[in-house]
Amino acid sequence: MATSMHLCGVRTSGLALNSKRIEFGSKGLNFSALVFTRNINHPRRNTRALRVTCEAGRVELLERKDSETFKLNRSEKKLTCVMKFGGSSVASAERMKQVANLILSFPDEKPVVVLSAMAKTTNKLLMAGEKAVRCGVTNVDTIEELSIIKELHIRTAHELGVGTAVIAEGLEQLLKGIAMMKELTLRTRDYLVSFGECMSTRLFAAYLNKIGHKARQYDAFEMGIITTDDFTNADILEATYPAVSKRLLGDWSKENAVPVVTGFLGKGWRSCAVTTLGRGGSDLTATTIGKALGLREIQVWKDVDGVLTCDPNIYCGAQPVPHLTFDEAAELAYFGAQVLHPLSMRPAREGNIPVRVKNSYNPTAPGTVITRSRDMSKAVLTSIVLKRNVTMLDITSTRMLGQYGFLAKVFSTFEKLGISVDVVATSEVSISLTLDPSKFCSKELIQQELDHVVEELEKIAIVNLLQQRSIISLIGNVQRSSFILEKGFRVLRTNGINVQMISQGASKVNISLIVNDDEAEHCVKALHSAFFETGAASESASTYIVASS
Template sequence: MKFGGSSLANAERVDYVASLIKSQIEQGYRPTVVCSAMGKTTNNLLNAGHFALEGSVYIDSLRTLHLSTAQELGMGDEVLAALEELLDELKNLLNGVSCLRELTPRTLDYLVSFGERLSVRIVAARLNQLGVPAQHFESWSLGLRTNSDFGKAEILPESYSAIKEAMKKLDDSMVAVVTGFIGHDSEGRITTLGRGGSDLTASTIGAAVPVDEIQVWKDVNGIMTANPKVVSNAVPVPFVSFEEASELAYFGAEILHPISMVPAMRYNIQVRVKNSYNPDHPGTVILADKDYTQLVTAITSKRNVELLDIVSTWMLGQYGFLSRVFSIFEEQKVSVDCVATSEVSISLTLDTKKQDDHAEDRLVKALSEIAAVTVHRDRAIISLIANVARSSEVLSIVFNALKEAGIQVEMLSQGASKVNISLIVKDEDAERCTQILHDRFFGESSAVGGV
């Protein structure tokens, strides 16, 4: 069972989550729990690091949140002392950053690790108060090892066997409450798995044990047919495949970390996304395969992307054009989202959040030596997670709907993925496009059926 920051935002939520874990145990489950930092703690730690770089050390709000949570829940001196010890360690670290005016990637990982390390102590203590034997663990004490790529470390293969052996040694009646998001490299230095890495921690531990099901508890009723902030009538999707969930995560659905399902996929363990605010809802089950009974499973969008048109008529019929283009992308370390090609042209999209302006300028300059390059800014990718075996039906509905709405599709990508059809439209049309397509595929009057 993995709980995110919003599920652990304050004393009331911590108590609720602990009671929820207890109820699962009473139903016969034997959970291992993975926790994110409380509420917005990770952001607050990052802000504290930036203030320290400017010579100011602020941890009062962090101290207040964690100590007041423990006090409100009536925790004893031992727990408060453990929290104080960590908070003092945090303050000493920030004092060092303030003196040196330096915050390296290694130190930044150490800094943000305090959120998870504080939260697991509070959750484990609350479980013990409720009569559930529990013990907090830093993930590395159970064998989670990573490489040394600070900020986006990758979990090493040997972690699986180490975690399995460590978990075997724990008392079956005890709930292990484990830090998400963080690990140790081979030299014992703290690393982080990047944003959303707590999901990956849970998936890794679940695959290593192995467990019957990995539950990721969020603040929504599972994976939705669209972003409910954009489409008010979006509904939960009962089942998705691992491939569908991966595509949704990559193309904008903020439910799961894009790579968090890889361990579960590899070991074929189903993942269930549930709502900690509505625990009776069944949520969404992610599994290896599913039967397709509808044309479209969900619609998602990725905003503020750029569309590049690369045309080289002089290379007509010559081999090596595509190879040369993508070698330039590799040289400039720029990643691509969607691609459409012909013999003499390539259209592709770039996520502007993944690279700086200078990298893009260098890329365009290098590409311009072999082709004519046109950059279209302020575009959006609308991705339909769909039954691609019936793509003609899907596209017929899509183009008819968008033609009626006066929305121009500038690029279409349906490549290696067997579950994703992506359209490129102007960013200003993204929300309207998503709503129109959702109404066509999931609306009450839809002739194609919903989920």
Template sequence: MIVMKFGGSSVANADRIRHVGRIVQDALPRKPVVVLSAMGDTTDYLLEAAEKALEGTVAFDSIKDLHIKTMTDLGLPSSLNQEIQGLLKDLETLLVGISLIKEISPRTKDYLVSFGERLSVRIGAAYFRSLGFDARAFDAWDVGFVSDSNYTSAEVRKDCWPVIQERIGSLVSQGVVPVVTGFIAKDPQGAITTLGRGGSDLTATIIGAACKAEEVQVWKDVDGILTADPRLVPDAVPVEAVTYEEAAELAYFGAQVLHPRSMQPCSAVGIPVRVKNSYNPSATGTLIVSKLEKRGSLVRAITTKKNVTLVDIVSSRMLGQYGFLAGVFQCFADHRLSVDMVATSEVSISLTLDAPHDLAHLKRDLEKIASVDIKKNKAIVTLIGDVRRSSAILEKAFGVCNQEGVQVQMVSQGASKVNISFIVDNEEAPRIIQALHREFFKGGV
């Protein structure tokens, strides 16, 4: 059994659904389970409809037109039209309610955005049946997904895994291709929840892990994980394989891969995840595994995260004093700020923050114990690879920076031992990424 997850761009319209149908059909000997996201930009359209409803206007023509047109273009039966029209009527009723009470709670928001996936799987499964195989649409809760009640960012309960395994396994053994909604679940009280960032991928990996699948395939619009962002480096190439740890670091430091949270179920039980391109299904893609037996180039991939803030904290009081670092990080905790990178010396700490913040109050509190310098518009450049060979990586990387006339402002080697990151100015990042890619990948991967 394999699990095949297709994102919104892969099922954005009738042509894309036809294409996905051929991919699934080709995979029938491997007993696929299909997970679908909402079509195209449907989730955004639903949120826009909610904003209009809050202003007193009930309008969702873009959603209705997309799904009705797709059914017509695919030549789907009128019986499906009744089911889709029923969901659209429920959506309209919800929007009317929002317009009347002029409020949308997290619970209501989850119910609202669930319509995208619920519409998508019904259209997808109906088209797959027209190709001659027994595909059936399921809302995630129908195959056992139960979550907590943390609306907009719910966690699937681990005790529902055996139920998922039993229900999915039973369907597959009967020759059924289950087509399951990504991103959503129900809490024990029966309220619809959403799984937050990476939610559709998480649905797929939970099914894969619970059912001990041969492989989970996540179909995107690129040929797997690339050596660099192709918008910055047009000759970036796919990486054949990475570890879960490397993939998580790539995602955290800016690469559009899988959210680290979505990889956890498969990582925990050792099920491989393959990132493939629905626009180029013949491409091998990138395999994400627990461990790689052989190591090739020094660096697996290069990524960047722009618009970070660098905070330099200097105090001679640090020297030989216990508890000083605890006091510094308590300030960040008090201001609810999450730190990305950290580097320390005997009398200084340098660290980065992810997004722009008003740091005036933080600076005021920190200045009670140290001198503080805050620098904005910085970029983290991250090298993911064999950090057991960190000296060679650093030698090459800093040689490139020197040649490009770029001053490195901070360096950090992650505790994961798979990344080396350093800070440069925002405007320098593209040039450095391109130069580093030439240096590390000039001979190919």
């Protein structure tokens, strides 16, 4: 019955089994191997898996299990989730240590860690860039923001007990280059802000290694995140998914070192230059990696207890929302809830990977889980979102009723000018719509661009431009729109607020109301109080609705 087999030229004997498949753990004479075997005398019996190790020719049997059991154990070694920590979560050495402890407190998780720049660093880098344009090469080292950034990162390195070599020296050189050129192009802006994420990830990976937890730092632009060349607002390209998967899984299979990846950054496919994914883009990096690797879960760790019923900066009584669908979260993010990047839900939805929004300052809070679907039977309103400083256009056709092609002409004007429209309401001869100035190409050009839009549209219509408006988006179960509108309008009437436009999008999760900027915060508070506080939160408010409808 006894048979023998050869592993890498090392003869092993005494294993009464027939080798079916061998997987090697490392190279050379010293190796470990998984041997999947079947007993040749009892071929119908379960495949067995043996973990063997060989040192200097001596093979030792470590484990022998049914291959199913073994698979379970082996899967522990697979990357399981993405953990993304935003700037507020890695704001200091103390915070980085807490984040490291938090990661280590989930021994069953093998995460890919995605980090943003340390809090406020991105804004300070941009400010330093703006100052460099004006201050002259010799004065670059007097830029206050440069000193603050350097001081923060050097102090953090000292407090973490890691070397300061990870602090990018190139930053000062770059600022001198900007000072010399006297201009800050979008491409240079992206390169400039990339220093933030490059430094935070190097510090954190060095700290994990220092405390004995093997980690490996990755710059997203060297790791396969491939984007369009739209600097400051680049879009992820499909080629990213196989590239990221190949790189991360390939490295992981060689060495189980926690990948620590820069959020927010990519590499333009034509320019090969560093690009950024728009402010808050690290969320999108996290969901992209989650989809690329087909992971079980994507966690985004913030400084709030999940997605809240409204912006806590507007109203401190905002409460966490336990469950959202990808559609609700996408709509919420698109219409201005700063908590998630507007495009971050797309990869998660495509890969059907749950996203969990958690609080790194309060890890035991349940947070918000975002999935493809949820029980909507009791849901009414989920969250109220405010987007300020939007521009509204009332466009009335100069032609008579029954003319076709009016809408097409209006929208082709926006297409031609490359301006995106947010909310639309139409009648046969008029259109009201909103434009988001933050999406215009430059703040200085906003008025110029708006004048140009009006000029173009006036060729076919009478145009009324209304600025300083806000969009209040009511995110929730639009199947109950009559109830939401009835209750919402009652609140607004009581508060003397006039709604200037209303739109219920095809998404079925959003009703948008346009009001004046100076009334908007008050509206949000009043609506929040009516929907989430009088009687109960949204879910239980539906009990009242069901009973009263």
